Amino acid sequence: MTDTATPRIVIDHVTKEFVSREGERALALADVSFNVGANEFVSIVGRSGCGKTTLLNMVAGLLKPSSGRVLVNNRPVEKPGPDRGMVFQQAALFPWLTAIDNIEFGPRNQGVPKAERRRQAQALIELVRLSGFENKYPHELSGGMQQRVAIARALATDPEILLMDEPFGALDELTRSQMQDELLRIWEASRKTVLLVTHSIFEALFLSDRIIILSPHPGRLRKEVKVDLPRPRQRTSKEFLEYYEEVHNAIF
Ligand SMILES: Nc1ncnc2c1ncn2[C@@H]1O[C@H](COP(=O)(O)OP(=O)(O)OP(=O)(O)O)[C@@H](O)[C@H]1O
Ligand SMILES: [Mg+2]
Structure with missing residues (x-):
């Protein structure tokens, strides 16, 4: 409801x-x-x-x-x-971080331990269907793939x-x-x-x-x-x- x-x-x-x-x-x-x-x-x-x-x-x-x-x-x-998790109109990833590190950015700032945030980020990678690309940098990904990383990143802190x-x-x-x-x-x-x-x-x-x-x-x-x-x-x-x-x- x-x-x-x-x-x-x-x-x-x-x-x-x-x-x-x-x-x-x-x-x-x-x-x-x-x-x-x-x-x-x-x-x-x-x-x-x-x-x-x-x-x-x-x-x-x-x-x-x-x-x-x-x-x-x-x-x-x-x-x-x-x-509040935000996905921007233009994928605004950190260019110096890999896909998975982008996703882990928020949880890392919140002090979530490494193993736990990696596990969550890996699940999000799967959710947005980017398995195999987690260690790529944004410039190595297509526009649509970057946008999917941005969605995963917005979900990573489990915002309300x-x-x-x-x-x-x-x-x-x-x-x-x-x-x-x-x-x-x-x-x-x-x-x-x-x-x-x-x-x-x-x-x-x-x-x-x-x-x-x-x-x-x-x-x-x-x-x-x-x-x-x-x-x-x-x-x-x-x-x-x-x-x-x-x-x-x-x-x-
Ligand atoms: N920083 C800014 N400085 C001056 N004008 C701005 C600024 N940001 C937006 N505007 C103006 O405000 C209006 C609304 O812009 P906005 O980006 O919110 O539109 P939008 O509905 O998201 O458009 P689109 O569908 O193209 O993304 C536009 O006329 C735009 O030119
Ligand atoms: Mg707009």
Whole structure:
């Protein structure tokens, strides 16, 4: 059961304005409010530039709102923390560390003993199907493989909240749908709270309890769609396609 009564994440009248060095102002988000319940899977969709990454970065603690509040577990977000795992739009691996050392980075900082963190990292390597590549450096991996290491790294500290910015964008269609299945499996097994940014309406519909649709310039909340379909979802069912139309029409 999804517990939407206890919000894990609260976005409360959030506005974000960027000011350039020349003093030019750009309003990225205007008065956006929504909640994400504990164990809920919520996706954010919307056109390029509507403020999805900006929003996710605020939940991650990498950016502050210009006005409004971002709360995680009822506390204003001040900085990044091990309770929130982040997968960035561009795989942001440490180039001087191998795949497995990238995955172990967070647990190592937390003081998890070497043998234990290696065992966990090895299991994550298998989860993202990178066995045999654990000792490669990022530049020796393809873009999609780097992204899979980034996903494993985000999971390594076992965060309560998973923030993902287009995590599967660089993957081929087949790997992408495999990773969606894996993510669903991880979410169902661990009951993490997931906030996912995606350009794919299909992906959002396949995975989410709820879809937040933003309109661009500035980003505003256009619509929330609750996806009332049992999982695993049939991507070609009539109901699925009806939802597709609803979300599509809200974006365009
Ligand atoms: N650091 C920054 N300085 C100035 N403007 C910024 C900055 N970061 C983002 N913006 C602007 O804020 C708006 C939202 O950007 P953001 O990256 O959040 O969009 P997005 O929805 O993630 O787009 P995409 O789907 O292309 O990734 C854009 O107009 C962008 O130009
Ligand atoms: Mg983005």
